Amino acid sequence: MIHVSTSSALARRSTPAGRAMVIGAALAGVVWLRAALVDTSMDAVAVGIAFGVALFAISVAAGWRPAPGGAIRPVVIGLAGAAALVGLSWVARLQGPAVPLAVPAPFWAWATATALAAASEEILLRGVLFDACEGAWGLPVAVGVTSVAFALMHVPTYGLPAFPLDLGVGLVLGGLRVLGGGPGAPAVAHVAADLAAWFL
Amino acid sequence: MTPRRRAPWARRTRDQHARASRETWLAAGAIVAGLLLAAWAQLGGPLAGPPLYDGVVANDAYRYLTPSPGEHGQPGQAAEVVAVVAGRSPGFAVATIEQPPQAQVFAAPGALELPPGAAEVRVSIRAVAVPGTLPANGQVVGNVYAIAVTADGATPLSAPSSARVTVILREPAGAADARVERFAGGTWQPLTTYAEAQSLRLALVTGFGEFALVVGAPGPADVWQDWSFEPTVQLPLLALALLYLGAVRGINRRHPANRVPARRVAAFLAGLATIEVALDGIVGHYDATLFSDHMVQHLLLMMLAAPLLTLGTPITVALRAVSPPVRTRLLLPALRSRAIVVLSHPLVGFVLFAGALWVSHFSAVYELSLENNVVHYLEHAVFLTVALLFWWPMVGRDPSPWRLPYPVRLVVMLLQMVQGTFLGVAIMGASAPLYAHYAGLHLGYITPLADQQAAGAIMWVGGGASFLLWGGLVFADWMRAEEAEGVLVDARLDREQRRREAGAGPNRPETGDPAQIQGVDQ
Numbered sequence: 227m228i229h230v231s232t233s234s235a236l237a238r239r240s241t242p243a244g245r246a247m248v249i250g251a252a253l254a255g256v257v258w259l260r261a262a263l264v265d266t267s268m269d270a271v272a273v274g275i276a277f278g279v280a281l282f283a284i285s286v287a288a289g290w291r292p293a294p295g296g297a298i299r300p301v302v303i304g305l306a307g308a309a310a311l312v313g314l315s316w317v318a319r320l321q322g323p324a325v326p327l328a329v330p331a332p333f334w335a336w337a338t339a340t341a342l343a344a345a346s347e348e349i350l351l352r353g354v355l356f357d358a359c360e361g362a363w364g365l366p367v368a369v370g371v372t373s374v375a376f377a378l379m380h381v382p383t384y385g386l387p388a389f390p391l392d393l394g395v396g397l398v399l400g401g402l403r404v405l406g407g408g409p410g411a412p413a414v415a416h417v418a419a420d421l422a423a424w425f426l
Numbered sequence: 427m428t429p430r431r432r433a434p435w436a437r438r439t440r441d442q443h444a445r446a447s448r449e450t451w452l453a454a455g456a457i458v459a460g461l462l463l464a465a466w467a468q469l470g471g472p473l474a475g476p477p478l479y480d481g482v483v484a485n486d487a488y489r490y491l492t493p494s495p496g497e498h499g500q501p502g503q504a505a506e507v508v509a510v511v512a513g514r515s516p517g518f519a520v521a522t523i524e525q526p527p528q529a530q531v532f533a534a535p536g537a538l539e540l541p542p543g544a545a546e547v548r549v550s551i552r553a554v555a556v557p558g559t560l561p562a563n564g565q566v567v568g569n570v571y572a573i574a575v576t577a578d579g580a581t582p583l584s585a586p587s588s589a590r591v592t593v594i595l596r597e598p599a600g601a602a603d604a605r606v607e608r609f610a611g612g613t614w615q616p617l618t619t620y621a622e623a624q625s626l627r628l629a630l631v632t633g634f635g636e637f638a639l640v641v642g643a644p645g646p647a648d649v650w651q652d653w654s655f656e657p658t659v660q661l662p663l664l665a666l667a668l669l670y671l672g673a674v675r676g677i678n679r680r681h682p683a684n685r686v687p688a689r690r691v692a693a694f695l696a697g698l699a700t701i702e703v704a705l706d707g708i709v710g711h712y713d714a715t716l717f718s719d720h721m722v723q724h725l726l727l728m729m730l731a732a733p734l735l736t737l738g739t740p741i742t743v744a745l746r747a748v749s750p751p752v753r754t755r756l757l758l759p760a761l762r763s764r765a766i767v768v769l770s771h772p773l774v775g776f777v778l779f780a781g782a783l784w785v786s787h788f789s790a791v792y793e794l795s796l797e798n799n800v801v802h803y804l805e806h807a808v809f810l811t812v813a814l815l816f817w818w819p820m821v822g823r824d825p826s827p828w829r830l831p832y833p834v835r836l837v838v839m840l841l842q843m844v845q846g847t848f849l850g851v852a853i854m855g856a857s858a859p860l861y862a863h864y865a866g867l868h869l870g871y872i873t874p875l876a877d878q879q880a881a882g883a884i885m886w887v888g889g890g891a892s893f894l895l896w897g898g899l900v901f902a903d904w905m906r907a908e909e910a911e912g913v914l915v916d917a918r919l920d921r922e923q924r925r926r927e928a929g930a931g932p933n934r935p936e937t938g939d940p941a942q943i944q945g946v947d948q
Contacts, residue, residue, distance in 0.1 A: 397460030
């Protein structure tokens with residue numbers, strides 16, 4: 227459904243390893259900016275939308291373009307992955323009440339920003355960064371690098387204790403990426419699981 | 427009759443099948459490993475979090491019971507009544523209204539010990555005044571919350587230590603790694619505290635009462651314990667270190683006879699390490715708590731990290747590492763640009779360095795930086811930048827549009843030391859706390875004025891010592907340059923002597939040995 231083209235200057239002129247490093251540096255910069263903005267009184271929805279747009283812009287600059295293809299398979303795989311992630315969390319809740327997600331109302335503004343941020347993260351991580359890492363070092367390294375990047379990028383917002391959970395989730399999303407053949411499946415899983423947080 | 431079209435998978439070669447099989451196994455392995463890790467993370471912790479806990483989270487400003495100017499007031503309260511079913515204590519999750527809530531209490535079903543015949547459990551959370559007794563070795567950050575859990579509004583309830591009853595308090599901005607403490611029996615008792623999210627601190631409790639977050643006084647044991655994981659600082663530092671080391675490696679491989687001296691590499695890495703210590707080590711941990719600590723942080727950035735970085739000669743390394751087109755089309759024009767020529771002027775560097783110190787300490791900027799992390803980051807960036815601009819021509823190891831004679835450098839550094847002394851004395855001599863932030867912390871272990879006097883003394887003595895150190899280095903460079911020049915003069919005189927003795931004319935023009943001149947700085 228979604229592929230990386232070689233239409234951008236970065237994609238044409240750089241090696242996969244160099245591309246991966248540039249994308250990683252750009253991702254680190256955007257994550258840094260978000261962490262700094264979260265500490266301000268800036269509206270949380272606006273920060274989330276700006277974060278998603280910035281990640282999407284990096285992906286486009288790195289060569290990502292939507293390409294025609296079957297959409298059913300990634301959606302099915304993604305929903306199955308989301309069910310596993312949400313089901314796991316639901317089972318964990320059976321132990322007792324948990325920390326509620328601090329979400330700003332209204333729901334639709336929150337849901338739009340959340341979906342945009344989650345989909346953009348996947349297009350960048352499991353799209354352009356994954357392809358660059360796979361081209362440079364192979365598929366297993368691509369799964370590992372993007373999972374670690376996924377876990378690291380959440381540390382500024384949620385703290386170091388969230389690292390193991392996000393690393394595990396990153397591996398699941400990486401597996402979905404391999405099964406789906408593109409970032410579509412992990413994007414569906416990520417968006418659905420994040421939105422489910424409202425209801426859990 | 428046309429043959430039936432075969433399915434795509436049937437046309438795959440054996441290699442393609444093998445590859446598809448490997449990918450499927452890899453995907454399955456990643457998914458299973460990921461789910462196991464996520465399960466362990468969610469089931470192993472004190473409480474589970476939402477699925478990815480990602481996306482957009484609100485971050486309301488902290489609301490204080492007694493706000494200082496510029497702070498928000500009217501913290502939220504919460505109350506809930508839960509019915510007892512079949513004699514078993516009900517589960518509940520009660521939180522104040524802020525996002526994230528400033529105080530929360532959770533109990534699993536059956537966690538509380540109920541008196542016989544209890545019909546309902548009443549839970550309430552409200553911010554209260556700080557009790558008369560302050561923590562002996564720490565400081566309360568944020569509000570004190572009275573959390574009451576009673577049976578039928580009368581009998582206080584408790585829980586066995588094995589029960590999953592938790593209290594979660596939120597840290598105000600600027601506080602870090604606080605622990606939950608409970609006020610009981612006239613003293614504050616620390617509880618085992620877990621970090622649930624970036625600003626939420628969680629403790630398992632067996633009883634209720636007054637709870638607060640307490641940041642301890644710095645001690646020797648905290649040097650490693652209080653190291654913060656701050657990717658916003660550490661990732662750029664790591665990237666700079668890798669970039670520098672990569673450039674050095676490339677130079678050394680291409681020019682084995684003219685390698686980058688190891689002491690320069692060590693100086694640059696030490697400069698980066700100093701920034702890390704100043705911002706993420708124990709120094710950075712207490713910068714919003716102690717003015718004296720904050721002064722140490724600024725001295726580390728401006729008087730140690732900046733000169734160490736310039737000693738690493740990053741400009742020379744960059745010029746040698748890049749390709750000739752990049753050097754001639756990008757770096758050299760940038761170095762010769764009007765902006766760099768103006769900014770690198772020693773007088774400009776002097777004024778910016780001194781101005782940054784005076785303006786930040788005697789304007790609203792300092793107070794603002796203590797309340798707002800973005801302003802604090804920018805303040806550190808400005809300090810480091812102006813310090814680099816000042817030390818660049820002073821250290822004089824990198825090419826600069828302005829090359830000062832050694833005696834002039836020493837005089838400029840002496841003048842900078844004098845203005846730093848004035849600043850330190852001005853801070854020391856102030857009869858009242860300069861910053862409302864520090865004055866409002868109510869530390870149990872030091873008064874705001876004593877802390878401020880210590881900060882002034884650190885500026886005076888520490889700043890002076892730094893200038894003496896780097897002045898000594900410049901003086902040593904001067905002596906080495908004089909010695910090298912003496913060697914050249916001696917060599918020239920020897921050659922003239924030999925020529926005169928050989929009958930050559932005494933007035934032939936002489937030039938020094940360029941190789942020896944270049945070796946002065948190595």
